[in-house]
Amino acid sequence: MTENERKSCRLRLPLGAFSGLLAGCAALAVAEACAGAVRPQSGPVVAVGGAAIDATPAAVKDWAIRNFGTDDKLVLQLGILAVLGLFAVFLGIAGLRFRRTAAAGVLLFGAVGALAATRRPDSVGLTDAVPSVAGAVAGAVLLYVLLGRLAPRASTSGPPDGDWDRRGFVIAASTAAVASAGAGLLGRALAGAGGRGAVASRRDAVLPAPASPARAVPKGAGPRIPGLSPFVTPTADFYRVDTALVVPRVNATTWRLRVHGKGVTRPLTLSYDDLLGRPLVERDITLTCVSNEVGGPYVGNARWIGVRLADLLAECGVRPPSKGGPADQLVARSVDGMTIGSPVEDVMDGRDALLALGMNGAPLPFAHGFPVRMVVPGLYGFVSACKWIEDIELTTFDAYDPYWVKRGWARRAPVKTQSRIDTPKPFARPAAGTVMVAGVAWAQHRGIDRVEVRVDDGPWQEARLAAEDTTDTWRQWTFPWQATKGGHTLTVRAGDRTGALQTDRRTRTIPDGADGWHSVVVTVD
Numbered sequence: 001m002t003e004n005e006r007k008s009c010r011l012r013l014p015l016g017a018f019s020g021l022l023a024g025c026a027a028l029a030v031a032e033a034c035a036g037a038v039r040p041q042s043g044p045v046v047a048v049g050g051a052a053i054d055a056t057p058a059a060v061k062d063w064a065i066r067n068f069g070t071d072d073k074l075v076l077q078l079g080i081l082a083v084l085g086l087f088a089v090f091l092g093i094a095g096l097r098f099r100r101t102a103a104a105g106v107l108l109f110g111a112v113g114a115l116a117a118t119r120r121p122d123s124v125g126l127t128d129a130v131p132s133v134a135g136a137v138a139g140a141v142l143l144y145v146l147l148g149r150l151a152p153r154a155s156t157s158g159p160p161d162g163d164w165d166r167r168g169f170v171i172a173a174s175t176a177a178v179a180s181a182g183a184g185l186l187g188r189a190l191a192g193a194g195g196r197g198a199v200a201s202r203r204d205a206v207l208p209a210p211a212s213p214a215r216a217v218p219k220g221a222g223p224r225i226p227g228l229s230p231f232v233t234p235t236a237d238f239y240r241v242d243t244a245l246v247v248p249r250v251n252a253t254t255w256r257l258r259v260h261g262k263g264v265t266r267p268l269t270l271s272y273d274d275l276l277g278r279p280l281v282e283r284d285i286t287l288t289c290v291s292n293e294v295g296g297p298y299v300g301n302a303r304w305i306g307v308r309l310a311d312l313l314a315e316c317g318v319r320p321p322s323k324g325g326p327a328d329q330l331v332a333r334s335v336d337g338m339t340i341g342s343p344v345e346d347v348m349d350g351r352d353a354l355l356a357l358g359m360n361g362a363p364l365p366f367a368h369g370f371p372v373r374m375v376v377p378g379l380y381g382f383v384s385a386c387k388w389i390e391d392i393e394l395t396t397f398d399a400y401d402p403y404w405v406k407r408g409w410a411r412r413a414p415v416k417t418q419s420r421i422d423t424p425k426p427f428a429r430p431a432a433g434t435v436m437v438a439g440v441a442w443a444q445h446r447g448i449d450r451v452e453v454r455v456d457d458g459p460w461q462e463a464r465l466a467a468e469d470t471t472d473t474w475r476q477w478t479f480p481w482q483a484t485k486g487g488h489t490l491t492v493r494a495g496d497r498t499g500a501l502q503t504d505r506r507t508r509t510i511p512d513g514a515d516g517w518h519s520v521v522v523t524v525d
């Protein structure tokens, strides 16, 4: 072997790996460009990610939400990219010997993406396979070409025997890199343009003044204490929990909501303008996620504006089970295929169950369900708060299990009474003397009646409750603590208007919400 040949041998392995990666990038870029043109949700990473979310056991998903929060989707997508990257490297190296097989391997990945995309609940059909297939074909061809350039050449003229086509490789690789970057950018631009109509429809939406405004928040409902959650959660800080890898951007001008099913004597199809034309009600309602652990962040309070769902249902001829209606479950469907079931009885029992159009004085943000979502006081989000809603079906709990119920969560899930210490934070080091302990407590639709704080194993002491807005909102509480030096454990518990006290028995979030007391350990200096 000549010095030259040895050098090229050493280079072949990393260049094979590099070819694999480049082919992978090209495949994804082409796929994203096509997805941008067809439907952003049909891209292979989003489709496979969505399938992974749906297939993930409830316990793992709950763990992901707890540990990564709203970043759980980013982590999932990075995970998918990492796996793809590893396989691409493997295919590139294996392809040095088995060129055709490696190229076919890329096609296999395309098939997985295509299958996932066409089988998503929101799939519009075979066109959803186009991005994965086109990407895979581009990737396979590129890998085949690049590996061809790396293959030893037995030629009489030009480079010596055993050498490979450096010039050809560099040209092919750099052309592919530039083209991939271009395709990726094109995909972004197309996806952005696709949502432009939706963005315009949101920008142009004007929410009329409510016929029934929310009552003014009583003075003192939101004591100003550093570290304490504000009474109204700013929209930008409002937690987000959903299965959507791409936030659906729905054009309100073409959006429709259908109401149909058991006991619906007058089925309805409503437009956004139809809803805006109805008398609107405005209410402060605290929303909670069932995945919120004791002390967790997935709870927020907003001022919602929308249409009373019970009135609309009554117009359609729906009667609750207690009045002889045949349907006991209302199933809401979203544009992204989510299904959420609520008890018809709860929705029609007089509480302010809303088809919400606005949040904190503005049309709903896309991430929180524009153009329309449900909000039902007293029920966890997964059994009430369908975002991007487009269909309401009256049915029975016996006849249909919605998305989360299929995955082990409860059919019925009223919000459990909970309380949280916001300040001091865990492991804080406050100075001895008066330390303001403060937090929030919620028992939507029952109302918070009292909050008690315990220092170490001492007696339970009454905390000061901030003024109540409505029973559907959380209540801030404060407790001035005479802190003495040393380590201390602060514990909180709340009682609701039914007289029930929060139980200390800790339970998991699955199937119907966490129970238990929130404690914070601090060291007083």
Ligand SMILES: Nc1nc2c(c(=O)[nH]1)N[C@H]1C(S)=C(S)[C@@H](COP(=O)(O)O)O[C@H]1N2
Pocket (backbone or CB within 6 Å): 238, 239, 240, 241, 242, 243, 244, 287, 288, 289, 290, 334, 335, 336, 338, 367, 368, 369, 380, 381, 382, 385, 386, 387, 388
């Ligand atoms: N379409 C759709 N709606 C959905 C969900 C979802 O995954 N998809 N998640 C539900 C859950 S579990 C909760 S807690 C609330 C959260 O609403 P937010 O993201 O506006 O806070 O939305 C509910 N509505």
Ligand SMILES: [Mo]
Pocket (backbone or CB within 6 Å): 241, 288, 289, 290, 291, 380, 381, 382
């Ligand atoms: Mo949730």
